[in-house]
């Protein structure tokens with residue numbers, strides 16, 4: 001495996017309740033930056049992430065930094081430094097922010113300083129029950145839990161789903177900072193966020209990868225976007241419309 005790759009997946013298939021939900025996915029994630037995993041609803045993006053983590057039964061080859069993890073259980077994969085920010089946040093509603101974070105701590109070298117720097121609002125709210133936080137604040141807890149530990153790779157699933165445009169920008173800003181710490185494989189429907197964050201895209205359709213390449217090249221080709229995602233990349237009425245984060249645009253050259 002190329003030394004510039006942190007993750008290499010070959011011929012991945014996976015099933016849920018006996019039904020095949022990932023057919024034959026092969027993809028690479030570079031060792032730096034954000035790689036976006038795109039596709040229409042229900043094509044198997046979340047299932048691909050779960051299969052990489054061993055959360056659902058899977059077959060195929062999965063190399064993390066050159067080491068096979070496709071036969072390992074989830075806890076071993078997490079111990080190897082794969083952080084996970086699940087769809088729908090999955091915070092413990094009845095626990096405080098501080099308790100949510102402490103539960104996520106994997107070892108003695110937790111990055112409390114990173115969490116405090118990136119999420120000062122959470123420090124203020126450390127005694128608040130996570131279930132009483134807004135959706136955006138819960139997303140920050142979910143991200144902070146993953147960033148608390150040293151990660152070699154972050155798997156982040158639809159972090160801006162259901163959030164107001166201003167909050168989408170804040171979450172995207174946090175992801176820009178997170179990507180400085182570890183490479184990210186990001187499932188994201190908001191193409192403005194993808195444009196702001198991702199260097200590369202992997203597009204899935206029918207359980208297989210149908211396009212890979214630079215994010216800008218894909219997003220700038222309306223025919224490709226329409227064919228693979230069923231939306232118009234720049235049309236305001238489309239699902240691609242949404243908040244463009246205020247933060248840095250790491251994939252674009254400075255003006």
Ligand SMILES: Nc1ncnc2c1ncn2[C@@H]1O[C@H](COP(=O)(O)OP(=O)(O)OP(=O)(O)O)[C@@H](O)[C@H]1O
Nearest residue numbers: 016017019021039040041042043044045046047048
């Ligand atoms: N728990 C489950 N039981 C049965 N089928 C499931 C389950 N979870 C997912 N599926 C099915 O697996 C397929 C892939 O779902 P998955 O959530 O991976 O897609 P996705 O690309 O992430 O979709 P979306 O963009 O809508 O979140 C879908 O057809 C879905 O209905």
